[in-house]
Amino acid sequence: MSRDLSELIGELVGAFDMFARRKLLGVSVLVLILADVGGTNARFAISARGxxxxxxxxxxRCADFVGFEDAFERFLNALPSDKQHGSHSLSLAAAGPVNEQIVDISNSHWRFEKQRLLDRLGLDKLLVINDFTAQALAQSETTECDRTQLLDGVEDASAPMLVIGPGTGLGVSALIPVVDGPLPVEGEGGNIRFAPQSESEWELFAFMKQRTDHVVVEHFVSxxxxxxxxxxLAQASGTKLSLSAEMITNLAFREAGICRDAVSMMIGILGATMxxxxxxxxxxxxxxxxxxxMPRLEPLIASSPFEQRFRSAGQMSYILDNVPVWLSRDPNAGLKGAKVAFDNSYLAHRMFTG
Known part of the structure; x- marks a missing residue:
């Protein structure tokens, strides 16, 4: 028996076992499973419709699993028995482009095919959206999301809202208010070209250009x-010290120096990008x-050039002076947005049905 045929039979047996276990042997319980997957972490939850x-x-942690299916199984097997069996649907928010059949999670080794995922997990329905589309939908009026105001302004309810944030990468999305519910805009705004605005940023650009031909905002805001x-900054000061983002953040709070300067520079570039x-x-x-x-760095925002970089746009500065800015502190915003997405009429055409 060829290897390919053997693998195919294995997949079919696994899919049938999943189907039998959840739909033939279980009770008829409708369970909506929510997932928010980034390059580092995968968050799961369940929710009842309505x-x-x-x-x-x-x-x-994504690094602890071969792929999404394994993490999904770990989550499912930890649920109470009445939630493990029955009818499952999945609303999955994933980092990176999601419009194609095959989805590669940004900055991760995880990769899956939508139809195969639907079949192998024995799902009734599957919706896959961009993770920052979920973050945007979490800010809609139908969802309670913990956030605090950073900059004052006049909120124009008839205009779109930007949702942006650094993590393993830089996510960017927007919400457009329309009659039948918010229309989410999915894009890859973190991969727009970096536009230096000062001598130090031109030097930063040149530094990064030595590592890659295409320098984008995400190379600095993440x-x-x-x-x-x-x-x-370490190289410019004559040292070759290499630290993780977590160590840089911790040291930035302890004392002034290269770490705090690095955080301040990143926050300033974020303001300009926004x-x-x-x-x-x-x-x-x-x-x-x-x-x-950014919630971890909130105490350092006020002393950074964030507001100056956000408000300064030449002849358009007077417009940005009136745009309010909030910081989302909700660690489950992605999951809440995935739930909103499942019932969003503008995303209905993306639904896979088993």
């Missing part, structure tokens, strides 16, 4: 981006900073 509450929230900025995105998409309703990094 109930905003999330239950059985679980955080797993966890790895913070490490790049620190390496640049200004460009707001002007590009007309996000006069406001901008929300999401993701896992």
């Amino acid at each position: 109930d905003p509450a999330l239950t059985h929230i679980s955080h797993l 966890g790895p981006g913070l490490e790049n900025i620190h390496s640049f 200004a460009d995105q707001v002007l590009t998409m007309g996000c006069w309703r406001g901008a929300v900073i999401a993701g896992g990094i």
Whole structure:
């Protein structure tokens, strides 16, 4: 028997076992499973239709699993027996482009094919959206999301809202208010070209250009981006010290120096990037900073050039002066947005049905 045929039979047996276990042997329980997958972490939860509450929230590290299916199984097997069996649907928010049949999670080894995932997990329905589309939908009026205001402004409810945030990469999305519910904009704004605005940023650009031909904003506004900025500043000071983003963040709070300068520079570049995105998409309703990094750095935002970089846009500065900015502190915003997405009419055509 050829290897390919053997693997195919194995997949069919596994899929049938999953189907039997959840649909033939279990009770008819409708369970909506939510997943928020980034380059580092995978978060899971379940939710009842019509109930905003999330239950059985679980955080797993992507590096601990071969792929999404293995992490999904770990989560499912930890649920109470009445939730393990029955009818399951999955709303999955994934980092990276999701429009094709095959999805590669950004900055991760995880990769899956949508139809195969639906079949192998024995799902009734599967919806896959961009992780920052989920972050954006979490900011809709139908969802309670913990956030605090960083910059004052006048919220234009008829205009789009920007949602942006550094993590393993830089996520960017937007919400457009429409009659039948918010229309989410999915893109890869973290991969726009980096535009230096000062001598030090031109030097940073040249430093990064030695490592890659295509220098983008994500190279500086993200966890790895913070490490790049620190390496640049360390080299400029005559040292070759290499630190992780976590170590840089911790040291930035302890004392002034290269680590705090690196954090300040990253936050400033974030402010400038947000200004460009707001002007590009007309996000006069406001901008929300999401993701896992910025809530930790909140105490350092006020002393950084964030506000100056966000408000300064030449002849367009007067517009940005009126745009409010919030910081999302909700660690489960991605899961909440995945739940909103499952019932969003503009995403219905993306639903896979078993």
